[in-house]
Amino acid sequence: MTSQKIRVLVVDDSAVSRQILSAILNADPSIHVAGEAPDGETAIRLARSLRPDVIVMDIVMPGLNGFLTTQQIMETTPVPIIIVSGIEDPDEVGIIFSAMQAGALLSLRKPAGPGHPNHLKEARDLVWNVKMVSEIRVVKRRPTVVSSPPRPFSHHNRGTGRGAPVRVIAIGVSTGGPIVLQEILSHLPAGFPIPILIVQHIAAGFSEGFADWLSQVSGFPVRLATDRASLKPGVALVAPDGFQMGIDSDHGIHLVDAPPENGLRPSVSFLFRSLAQVCSEKTAAVLLTGMGTDGAAELKHLRDLGAVTVVQDQKSALVYGMPGEAVRLNAAGYILTPAEIADLMVDLSQK
Structure with missing residues (x-):
């Protein structure tokens, strides 16, 4: 029966796009398109x-765009929101992540129409993600306020790192990641001396815009990684889509046209495994919110080799798949909130 299906509201100013999106979703027996809206104002009313x-x-819609519409919906009638977009211009992608800052859960490439070679894959991705986010409980979001300063790190929560100075911090994250990364990086002080590597699962074409947005909103230098780039103190490098990212024996970035791992490229597992091979005892590895298990087994291997390993706590994680699997495997030297993770990173930088 319809009442047992996942009820979806489709919002797009293009009638053709609404038709394509609705056809994809209604083709799945567990999903029902309950309504369509051509603009943000109608979407707020129908929500x-x-x-x-x-x-x-x-x-991108006339009147209220997706960011402003998300903001109003999440402040009044919170619903899991997926942003679908064909935007690839890095200067415009930032609006997508602003919508995620306002409460949207993830962004996807807008599926191509029937007959396009990417249609089936992109349609499957949309359906899978609709099912996934339908299980996430969201709460009302209030207008953004200035974050409180970071708290001193609590030493009683220390994990099992063996005391070697940390020379690189690697972070793996998926669903819910942009806002958590913003919180962590915005807590780091100017002159933070350790290079940071980030694998964020994200739709193809959005990586550069994501790096630019994260740098702007966090105040921390964030760049898109390039092959053979050197690791620089106080700079975060984001893995580009379409490649696996690791580091080589000279501690430079190594982008590899290798197969997906856990269905993902870039994958957290590849990065963590690369660090285990090159500089395990000088690594701090962090696994944040996300669906699936990417990076959990490799985090356990890093912990066994003496790395500092950190997992986001369940209460603060939007999706506890990746961090939850790491906890199950006993891969976590620390289980912390995002603010506490930032505090720990500062503490490690002072060794």
């Missing part, structure tokens, strides 16, 4: 009246 389980929304 209130229909109470959908998930909203699938374009970002």
Whole structure:
């Protein structure tokens, strides 16, 4: 029956796009498109009246764009929101992550129409993610306030790192990651001396814009990684899509056209395994919110080799798949909130 299906509201100013999105979603027997909206104002009204389980929304619309619409919905009638977009211009991608800052859970490339070689894959991705986010409980979001300063790190929560000075910090994250990364990086002081490597699962074409957005909102230098680039103190490098990212024996970035791992490229598992081979005892590895198990086994291997290993705590994680698997494997030397992770990173930088 329809009442047992995942009820979706589709929001897009293009009638053709609404038709394509609705056809993809209605083709799955567990999903029902409960309504369509051509603009943000209508979406806000229908979110209130229909109470959908998930909203699938374009970002560029007349009147209220996807960011402003997300902001108003999450402040009044919170619903899991997926942003779908064809934007690839790095200067414009930032609006997508602003929507995620306002409460949207993830962003996907807008599926191509039937007959396009990417249609089936992108349609499957959309359906899978709608099912995934329908299980996430979201709460009302209030207008952004200035973050409180970081708290001193609590030494009683120390893990099992063996005391070697940390020379690189690697972070793996998926669903819910942009906002957590923003919180962590914004807590780091100017002149933070350790290079940071980030694998964020993200839709193809969005990596450069994501790096630019994260740098702007956190105040911490963030760049898109390039092959053979040197690790620089106080700079975070984001893995580009379409490659696996590791480091070589000279501690430079190594981008590899290798197969996906755990269905992902870039994958956290590849980065963590690379660090285990090159500088395990001088690594701090962090696994944050995300669906699946990417990086969990490799985090355990790093811990066994003497690395500092950190997992986001369940209460603060939007999705506890990746960190939860790491805890199950006893891979976590520390289990911390994002603010506490930042405190630990500062503490490690002072050794």
